[in-house]
Amino acid sequence: MRGRFRLVTAALAACLVSGCSTGVAADNALVVWSLENQTDRIRATERIAERFTQQTGIPVRVVAIDENQFSQMIMSAAAAGRPPDVIGALPLTATWQLAGNELLDTRAAQEIVDRLGPSTFAPRALGLTRDGDRQLAVPSDGWAQILVYRKDLFAAAGLGTPDTYDKITQAARTLNRDGIAGISIATSANDAATGQAFEGLASGNGCELIDGNGQITLDNAQCRGAFRFVNELITSYSSPGAQDLDSTRATYLAGRSAMIMWSSYLLDELGALRADAMPSCPQCQQDPGFLAANSGVVGAIKGPDGGAAAQYGELTSWTVQVGAKREEAKRFVEYMLDEQAYPEWIGMAPEGKIPARRGTVADPQRFTTAWERMPAGVDTKRPLGEIYPPETMRELRESTDHFRRWGFDQRQGVLMGAALSEMPVSKAVESMLSGTTADEAAEQSAADVRAIQTSMR
Template identity: 45%
Template sequence: MTTSRPRRFTAAAALLLTATVVLTACSSAPRNGDGDTKTITVWSEENQPDRVAETKRIIAGFTEQTGIKVDLVPVDENQVPQLTASAAISGDLPDVMGAIPLSLVRQFDTQDLLDTTASANIVKALGTGTFVDSALALDQDGHRQLAVPDSSYAQILVYRKDLFEQAGLEAPTTYAAIKKAADVLTKKGQHGITLATDPADVFTQQTFESLALGNDCQLVGPTGKVGLESSACQATWDLYGHLTAKDSPQGTQTVDTTRAAYFAGQAAMVDWSTYILDELGGLRNDALPTCPQCRDDRKWLAEHSGVVTAISGPDGSDPATYGEATSWAVMHGANRSASEQFVQYMMSTGYEQWLGMAPEGKIPLRTGTATEPDRYQQAWLQMKAGVDRKERLDDIYDVSTMRALESVPQSIRRWAIPQGQGALLGPFNAQLPVGKSVADLGSGSTTPRDAAKTAQDAVSEIEAKTR
């Protein structure tokens, strides 16, 4: 999968990283942390050809300004754990990793692969106040700055505004509104919603978490006690079970089939990431909307769609947004001085160019500078998205949608990290216990209560091994 889609993290790769790196990180031959070499190695998960080319253009500017050369190595996100394990064994870790998800930041930290001093230096140099506070917190462990927050995407609920208006339905911002709309809009030839049920894809867990957070359903508490059988979580299992059994297409639903059903006009709602927005707007030829009305107007579906970025449940205190924050990480034994200069450049002089590669999935976590506090936020609003065609998102989507997207970084929440249990995320995403229970729920082979218990037991086993 490319980085323009929701992130997948393969179980085998993650398990290999856990098993191998923890045994080798301390024995890998460290490089001089303050070395003066003029070449650094950077691994980037932005590995699509057009993004690699753009990254190289940014790097050329950095080299011209500093004299420091950069060996850019594009890596597939599913291969990063294996590559990192091998590099740790040979003492050949890169100096910097870019566009890595929160789960890898936490896993690398537990294996002592991060130069947290370098990350702290970078944040201080750029100005702590220029970052979104909640984003900094996601990359922190106590007073340690594990990595440097870069950009984010959110899991959003996209819905057919025209169908909602015709049926007199309110926007699907709550559990009750989602359930009612899905029931009402499920009819011959149309499903009320399409939700992921693929047990082998982290996207399924992300979809569940995006609904769970709005009901204050937490994976784990501060003491490590798993909470998937709590009353708040049971409400999420009940909702997901009802929607997948009654209102969603049958069979295993994947990251691709959920999008396809909505694009074909066969579903009135879809839970997906913000990376859907350029495709929904008809800007990507290999993922165009295919609804009957879309044949003559590629923007028709986008113009008749609304976006919900935060959902609340009956037990939730506030609406919540699930999002992924990607980061820059300086690795153990890196050329600290050169690496710090590089990341600072990517988060300042090169930042707008970097965000512009895919603005629909790169909402800035550094909003501006000390003298121009909203510089990058305003620049992002004017960036053009798309692959085969380029257009500004605000030329496709209405003001309310753009305001909702702009607010995403301030409202991102995640399981485990606020409770100080971030180390759980690596093995959790490797073994996919919630995704497997959701798959059983969607197939009708289990009940919401039994699905909750199965997931609870599986996560409890994982948690016990991470203590």
């Protein structure tokens, strides 16, 4: 504990929201929950909050929340009449779930966006956090799903950039030899990365989980095409067996895969900045930076039936809760997204915190320019802009423009949250490894989501 700022662990928070006596709930501090709950990130948030208190006189209490416990904790807090004032690093599905339970002060979110300047945010980020004319949250940052590929192998084979279904399939088929898999992609039914990878690829083919009339469409022509595409990749050109986030990363870092679908968090590991996930390819023994220098990055991907290229990404936001200390909460969120605090916030993990607020009204690219120079990594620190070429940084910087997420444009965020926990698409993808056809997988996933939809009525 330092001064008037206190760090409260998730365990203590559970006691606080249930109403037990802890001695920490009696003061009038602004209560801020943060889902950035790693120790170093909480400490960084602590430093920012201390400066805010020094400048404003508003005391702040930060509560570190595990994402897996969030839903239970927020509902318990709301039922007890003790919700937080502010929540930070809130994913899209959780944002929409809170909106569905009428726990968000959407007018406060709109006022914050208006004060900071709507033009300073990525338009797509604002769209994903808006429900009709209500701004649910203030978008902060996010990570992008990317396809990383071996530029050296592609050049030697005369292959083009793998940014379409056809080019990806051609590259996977051509390079799937000599102990190298054509592509590494998560296929485990129990790994959220499986559904995320499929959703990103499917969105580029015009596949939506649900349409504007509330009808589940996972078994339509565009989605069947996406299942056929993924089925060919995982059964013909990938490592055998179900793959998860860790195994796909290990395969690519070992130089045993020509492509990988992963999040932008892979970039510090490719750059040899994390001791527990170092590049281990044969060339990496002499040159740890070999894979980073010889890897290209594709963001948005287009299928033959899609109108525009698209990619998956997770966007996190700040929210003000109903019943909050409204003016103090608004002031805190504005502070977290402005010049004094925002660079430190996104600087906690630049590879996974691509700024959704790109700059200020006076300097529209202020934050994206600073982001490229921020040291990334865990055990070694180095700016991504020093490791990767301008075209890679541009793909990352502009990724939020291409984020497509099932259900949110159709105002079905609550259904997406329920479907996420059941993982019907991940289960359908893994089933194809055992002989389920692409059409059968599409039909089964659609039936499963319809059952989830029915259970919510």
